[in-house]
Amino acid sequence: MKGSPELLGANYKFQFLDQEFVLDADRAIYWQEDKSLIVADLHLGKAGHFRKHGVPIPRQVHITDLQKMNSLINRYQPEKILFLGDLFHSDNNEEWMDFIEWSNHHSGIQQLLIEGNHDILDEGSYLQTRMKVVDEYQNGPFLLTHEEVKTDLYNISGHVHPCVRLHGIARQGARLPCFQFGKQKGLIPAFGEFTGSHPIRPLKTDRIFAIAEGQLIGLVG
């Protein structure tokens, strides 16, 4: 038997390196010990960036993203939120205003941005929010970064927008966003609605959690 999928529901408790993660089909992790919500690659402001260049993408795209964040906050009541980079897609546009409002609304929650390659806003922009910008975040066995780094700790990163390809008989197939946990490193899927995805090549020893129709699907190599 290899890679046969197991349906796990909308969220799934995942014991990992003596820590407890709740993986959520809304593309987030709740980390019990750290009381934090981890999300990556929101790419807010991407729609605005496109509009600026004459491609009419509705603002509602990112409003949906923020609404999804709200429901995650309600569900887990985290003390902090760790944004694993690429929070904002481009230079400042009106969608940043939406985010400022959102951020201040959740002032009771610590907000940390682990800076990603897309995060090119100036300090002043962040000062209007509750966001603290850091290069990485470490607690217990984990080192959280935007892009994958070499480390002795277990590295969890975003950046690649991972997805996995599945195949069945009769030429059936699917491509699903996923979490990937390997021996030394893990990847989490892109949160943003207006983002693409990139197929990963899982190894036999990896644990993969794919997301389909609001369900987590466990896949073992």
Next chain:
Amino acid sequence: MDDVLKPAYNWFKKKGWKPFPFQEEAWNAYLNGKSGLLNAPTGSGKTYALWIPTILEFLRDHQPEEITPEVRVLWVTPLRALAKDIQRAMQEVCDDLDLRWEVGLRTGDTTTSQRQSQKKKAPQALVITPESIHVLLSQSDYPNFFKNLRAIIVDEWHEILGTKRGVATELAISRLKALNGSQLKIWGISATIGNLPQAKRVLLGEDYHKESVTVRADIDKEVLIESVLPDEVEKFPWTGHLGTKLLPKIIPIVNRSRTTLLFTNTRSQTELWYQAILKFAPELSGVIAMHHGSMDNDIRGWVEDALHAEKLKLVVCTSSLDLGVDFRPVDTVIQVGGPKGISRFFQRAGRSGHQPGAVSKIYFVPTHSLELVEGAALRESIQEKQFESRKPLEKSLDVLIQYLVTLAVSGGFKPLQILEELQTTYSYRRLTAQEWQWCLEFITTGGKTLGQYDEFAKVYNDDGIYKIINKKAATKHKLSIGTIVGDPALKVRFMTGGYVGTIEESFISRLNPGDTFWFAGKNLEFVRIKDLTVLVKKSSKKSGLTPQWMGGRLPLSSMLADKIREKFEQAVEGNYADIEMHTIKPILDLQAKWSDIPSRKNLLIEKTKTRFGYHIFIYPFEGMFVHEVLGGVVALRISRIQPITFSISMNDYGFELLSDQEIPIEEALESDLFNEENLFQDIQESINMTEMAQRKFRDVATIAGLIFQGYPGKGIRAKHLQASSGILFKVFEEYDKENLLIRQSMEEVLTLQVEHSRLLEAMRRINDQKIVLKETIKPTPFAFPILVDMFRRQNLTSEQLSDRIAKMQMQLERAANKQS
């Protein structure tokens, strides 16, 4: 009048020629101020029929030395490769007549300095592509540049008609008409197609076509078709497999001829055949060349020159050599694979035997045995003088949006004025007020859902004039005018320098450095991609992959499809008079033994099981595009019986539904699977459930400027603006349901791909047929090509995704290239 024509007669006399009656007819019509359509094949002297009267008009109205720098004639050609030859021929006439006209070239290849000098001192005539007219329309001084036009002559109109380039041509003409008034004449030149009157109306527009004329060359040429027959037919025809096996019979044909053109249907086939021929007949090396649209222009130009000079014995080519000037040395044409249409085949045959009274001979080489039926069908159709129509497109809003932004770039436009002009075009004659309003909103505010956001900066309504102020947006637009739609193409270059051609990104993305592939007849090793350029070096390996270029594969025309059904009907009746039908009799016998032969009276459905899953094969013989839509509808209707997932494949003869569970076809047939009721709702629904509309949207979005392909040489800078059409489609579908571009994509599936009427006809025909359901122990000879070819595939499901996934497996990284 005779005095006016005198220079032309003198010129013909000096050349030792005599004008054909159709040429004289065209001269007179033009000089009488008429617009019209000239129906003449390539190599008939059509250029002189319409170029000469534009000169005569000038000589009639002016002193020969009274030459001013103004463009009087636009000669529109579909292919930039052709432009040079035509320009040369046109310039020659002027030089011979001592007329100091300059014939300029304006295509995507024209250098910046040439463009600058054309701007400073306009040539009297421009040979131009439809895209380049639009590029000129994006320049602020265009009204001045074009204000003295006397003629727009569109060459090879049959090739442009029915495409978005045709619509772009209509739009450009509508603008130029408004600038020039009645002094402007519009002429088209077209090979024979089924709807010549309509072709004329589309080109000339709703105003001009009423008073126009049609001139026919009436050069009747005899065409002989000979199929190259295999000695033994394979009972399980593997697509593309048979062709090169026939080389022992093809090479003698080449040897007997002066120069042979061997046409294949795709660029990949061209590469394959070139290799195969060189391997089989190495003595041809040096006198064999290949020619296809992805190759570097210079190499193509060299091939064309060598053809003229009779230095080549054989050229393997695609439709890239369908058009244009005549290659006199060519006396033999070979067609590999079904040409899918009668008109195209007839035009290709016409590339040989140009001496007056000579017979055009064309050899047909099937790529699988069953295809021989097309040889028989083609011969009969040509004898009966049946030609397909080229259906014009209507209301392509993506092209309209691109055009409006173009006008906004060059100083702006007044909506009412442009709307009036649009109403003279065939394509937009039925544009509704709402659609027009939507387009204006789309380019200014970005449409309803965007509403009041002022950030969306494309076109501003500046006191009634719609214009672009943002320089960046203007530049970006100018770069995307006439973007070639499709998979992004990358340039292929040697490490040491030297351009080879273009290749599609989807092919290269599958290669690893060190892999080799065939391109332009060379085996190349892939080194790396840098700045949107594929760097390669020569490889001495004997094996390599052949790139797949998308598109290029045409569906069977309904006329030819009908003929093919007739041929099978004759076979069922025991009539094997055609040599082709006689040859494939063993296949048909086996098919009849295992199953049945689909005919006009019966619709054959086969049911079988293999290790891949459960298959249903249905054979309507309606062509690939109709099968794609029909397959979707049939799958949808079956999927309502029980949750089930299908993979649908098709070819020109039929389609296949494949599932991992048994398909309840009997039950579906009992509940009237082919019912005409709700047909269009079901089509819409199945188009939504499969990815048909999404695939069309890719083109639509690119033309409308939603997908930006990047600044030349600055691939990286556009990166923040990259979004696949798939993501855009989903976003619009979810948040902007009223988006007319989504609707257009949907309609293009229905109109471009399958005319409503053709689908309904197919359904009616099926309903008049007796359904024959056969369960076979394995795929039959008819099923086999669909099974192995899998050209186009799509999926349709009524199962929950999670249920489907439960039956799937993850593909693991192969141990060989483990990640570190």
